[in-house]
Amino acid sequence: MHPIKFGTDGWRGLIAADFTFERLKLVAPVAALVLKEVYGSENGNNQVIIGYDRRFLADKFARSAAEAVQAVGFDVLLSQSYAPTPAFSWAAYQKKALGALVITASHNPGGYLGLKVKGAFGGSVGGEVTQLIEAKIGQELGLATPGSWQIFDPWESYCQALRSQVDMAQIQQAIAQGKLQVFADVMHGAAATGLARLLGTEICEINSNPDPLFDGAAPEPLPRYLSQLCRLIRTQKLQHPDRLRVGLVFDGDSDRIAAVDGSGNFLSSQILIPILIEHLALRRGMTGEVIKTLSASDLIPRLASLYNLPVYETPVGYKYIADRMLTTKVLIGGEESGGIGYGHHIPERDALLSALYVLEAVTQSERDLSQLYENLQAKVNFISAYDRIDLPLAGMEVRSRLLKLLETHPLTEIAGESVLSYQSIDGYKFRLADGSWLMIRFSGTEPVLRLYSEAPNLELVQRNLTWAEKWANS
C-alpha cells in the first residue's frame, strides 16, 4: 500500500489497494478540519461540500466521506448526483462554504479514484494546505457534536453561473436554425448531459453512459482516444457540408477540454487557448493578464502582445495559475494539458465554460475552428506545430540518472541544431536555432517522462521528439 500523499491535484490511488473506504474516512475529516483552520471564516460558516464523479463506487465513497466529516462536527452538503469538479468548486465559492471535497480521479484510468480538495475561494488548495492534511492524518480528532446533513443539486447554480457569462441566445439560435451542429465526447465522465443542460437543447453527445472501465482506456482528451468522435464529424461533413460543426471533448471530471474541428481533426488546448484569447479580447473586448504554463504554445505571447495583454508564465500545474488569479486581474489562464480557466469566473479550470466560449466564437465569427486558428496564426505571422510524447519510466533511478545528466551536461546541441538558451523552472526547456523548442520534464502525476516540442512544422517537431526519445533511452 502506498502512503497517503497529495500530488499535483489531490490524492489518487488504485481502488481497493490504496484508495479504500477506511483510508478515505481517515483523510476526509482531517481535510475538513484543515479547511476550517485555513478558511474558517468571519461568517462562521461550517459547511463542507462533498461531490463526486462517475467512477466505480464514487457515490458510495462520497457518502462515506460525508458521514465521517459530519461526525466531526461539520455541516455537510452532499451532492445528489455526479457533476463536473468545477461545479463543486463553484458551489464552495457561491455558498461561502469552507471548501469542497471531491471524489474523483480526473483523467486517470478506471482503476483509480481520488480526493481533490477545493478551498473556499473556489479552486484547488495549495501544497501548504495538502501538507497540513498529510501531517495530521492519524492524529486524534477529538469529540464533536455531529453537524447537519443536506443533499443538494450541484448543477443548477453552476449552469446559471456559466450561462450568465456567455451569449446563450445566439448559440441556441444557430443550433435551432441548423447552422451549427454541436458534438460532445464526454468520455463516460462527469460532463455527461452538461451541454444539453446549459443549452436547453439536445446535442449529439457520445460516450454518455457511465463506464467505470472507460472502454479500457482513460478519460483523457488525447487524440488516440477520440477516433469515434472524429469519424462521426467526418461523416456529418459529407451529409451537411454547409453547416458549422464543433466537437467538444471533456475529461473524466470535466475540468480539461479539447476539441475537434468541422472536418474531424483533433485540436488540443494549444490551439484552443489562442482561439479563446482572440475571442475574449477581440469579440468580447475583455482585458487582463494571460497566464500560460511553460509548456504552452509560443503563439500565446504573440497573440497577447497583438491585443496588448500582459503575459505571465508559470511551471506546469494549474495551481500556479489559480494562485496568480487570486492576486491579479487575469483574463485567461491555460495549460497544454487542457486546463483553461478565467479570471472573471473562479480560479479553476472549467471545461464547460470553455466549451461555451468556443461555441460563441464559432457562432459569432461563422468560421470553423481550424479556420479561426489559421487566421490568427497569419495575423501574428507565426505557424505553430506541436506534439508531446510520454515515455514510461522503468524506475525512479532512470529519473535521477537523467536529471543528473541534464544538470551536469547541459545540452548544447539537439538534433544537429544548436541550443540558444534554456529555462529550468520546471524540467528543461531548450530553444533551438531553427526557432523550435524542446522541453524535457518528468510528470508530477504519473511515472512518465514528458517530451514536448513546438516548431514551424510537424517534421521539425517529430525530429526533436525522436532525438529526445533516443537521448532518454541512451
Ligand SMILES: O=P(O)(O)OC[C@H]1O[C@H](O)[C@H](O)[C@@H](O)[C@@H]1O
Ligand atoms: O505533467 P503532470 O505533472 O503529470 O501534470 C499534468 C496535470 O496534472 C494535474 O491534472 C494538474 O492539476 C494539472 O495542472 C497538470 O497539468
